[in-house]
Amino acid sequence: xDAKGKFGQYxxxxxxxxxxQREQIVDIFLATEKHLTIQELYDLVRKKYKSIxxxxxxxxxxxxxxxxxxxxxxxxxxxxxxxxxxxHEHHDHLICVRCGKFVEIYSKRLEKLQEQLVTKHGYVQxxxxxxxxxxxxxxxxxxxxx
Amino acid sequence: xDAKGKFGQYxxxxxxxxxxQREQIVDIFLATEKHLTIQELYDLVRKKYKSIxxxxxxxxxxxxxxxxxxxxxxxxxxxxxxxxxxxHEHHDHLICVRCGKFVEIYSKRLEKLQEQLVTKHGYVQxxxxxxxxxxxxxxxxxxxxx
DNA sequence: TATACTATTGATAATGAATATCAATACCAA
DNA sequence: TTGGTATTGATATTCATTATCAATAGTATA
Numbered sequence: 001x002d003a004k005g006k007f008g009q010y011x012x013x014x015x016x017x018x019x020x021q022r023e024q025i026v027d028i029f030l031a032t033e034k035h036l037t038i039q040e041l042y043d044l045v046r047k048k049y050k051s052i053x054x055x056x057x058x059x060x061x062x063x064x065x066x067x068x069x070x071x072x073x074x075x076x077x078x079x080x081x082x083x084x085x086x087x088h089e090h091h092d093h094l095i096c097v098r099c100g101k102f103v104e105i106y107s108k109r110l111e112k113l114q115e116q117l118v119t120k121h122g123y124v125q126x127x128x129x130x131x132x133x134x135x136x137x138x139x140x141x142x143x144x145x146x
Numbered sequence: 147x148d149a150k151g152k153f154g155q156y157x158x159x160x161x162x163x164x165x166x167q168r169e170q171i172v173d174i175f176l177a178t179e180k181h182l183t184i185q186e187l188y189d190l191v192r193k194k195y196k197s198i199x200x201x202x203x204x205x206x207x208x209x210x211x212x213x214x215x216x217x218x219x220x221x222x223x224x225x226x227x228x229x230x231x232x233x234h235e236h237h238d239h240l241i242c243v244r245c246g247k248f249v250e251i252y253s254k255r256l257e258k259l260q261e262q263l264v265t266k267h268g269y270v271q272x273x274x275x276x277x278x279x280x281x282x283x284x285x286x287x288x289x290x291x292x
Numbered sequence: 293t294a295t296a297c298t299a300t301t302g303a304t305a306a307t308g309a310a311t312a313t314c315a316a317t318a319c320c321a322a
Numbered sequence: 323t324t325g326g327t328a329t330t331g332a333t334a335t336t337c338a339t340t341a342t343c344a345a346t347a348g349t350a351t352a
Contacts, residue, residue, distance in 0.1 A: 019301080019347080052302080054339095058338090117240070117278075118280060122282070123278075126279050128277060130275070131275050131276075132264055132269075132273075133271075133275075184309080198330090200332095202330060
């Protein structure tokens with residue numbers, strides 16, 4: 001099932017309605033390969049559909065997050081950002097604190113270790129977030145070169 | 147060096163002044179083994195020292211975070227919380243999404259794997275955050291029992 | 293197809309947390 | 323001491339998110 005289908009199913013399953021605005025917002029969100037704030041998504045949506053309101057975008061993001069096609073990421077800059085899960089496997093982030101550049105990282109061994117840790121404490125894992133902050137190659141060179 | 151000393155050193159090193167308010171706030175923060183919001187810390191401080199303002203608490207938390215004796219934790223409930231690092235080794239969190247109960251987790255193997263991942267991408271690690279969300283033993287039993 | 297019910301929308305107000313402002317005060321080096 | 327200035331506490335401001343509400347638009351049913 002693709003992301004859009006998953007969203008539609010979630011919305012229908014909750015007895016909510018299908019609306020053109022939601023469809024437009026979801027389309028634009030899924031077509032953007034960035035970590036967006038609500039404001040940024042609102043601006044993008046506005047470029048194409050002039051009449052959509054901020055509140056509607058905000059509500060749509062909330063729904064998308066609940067439906068599981070979107071997740072909140074926190075890069076520590078104080079703003080809430082969201083990324084979609086369309087065409088992306090689960091991944092974590094490695095973020096440069098100097099320039100903000102990031103890469104998506106994934107390790108099967110790490111995932112397995114996490115699962116073991118969870119089980120050891122008797123918990124059932126639902127999801128996790130791991131963000132590593134550091135210096136990218138370029139920035140670490142600059143810092144050393146000072 | 148204990149946390150308070152580290153804070154004092156950081157403050158002095160930046161050419162900032164030592165004040166009784168900061169000392170009182172730091173003391174209360176370090177004495178509390180919880181993940182506090184600024185508002186909660188403000189309330190705690192107020193119980194003992196009636197005249198301290200919210201802004202001062204907020205500024206002190208910022209300083210403590212910069213000095214490295216405090217770090218921000220995000221349990222996904224939308225509020226920013228802070229924990230101190232006094233008498234705590236580095237750890238990550240395992241949080242129950244149902245009841246909010248959490249445990250601090252640590253694994254040397256996991257830390258090593260993270261470091262390897264970072265190095266592989268040419269980054270230099272400064273710090274990381276890992277939060278695993280799931281169901282605690284009690285809550286997972288309840289859900290299954292439905 | 294028409295109708296009734298109600299979720300949704302967009303504009304705006306309200307909320308809440310963090311930050312900025314500023315005059316009075318307190319710290320601290322000299 | 324004293325002068326320079328960082329700090330404080332009260333308050334205002336900012337900014338993002340959420341709540342409100344009348345008008346609108348999905349959708350099930352007749």
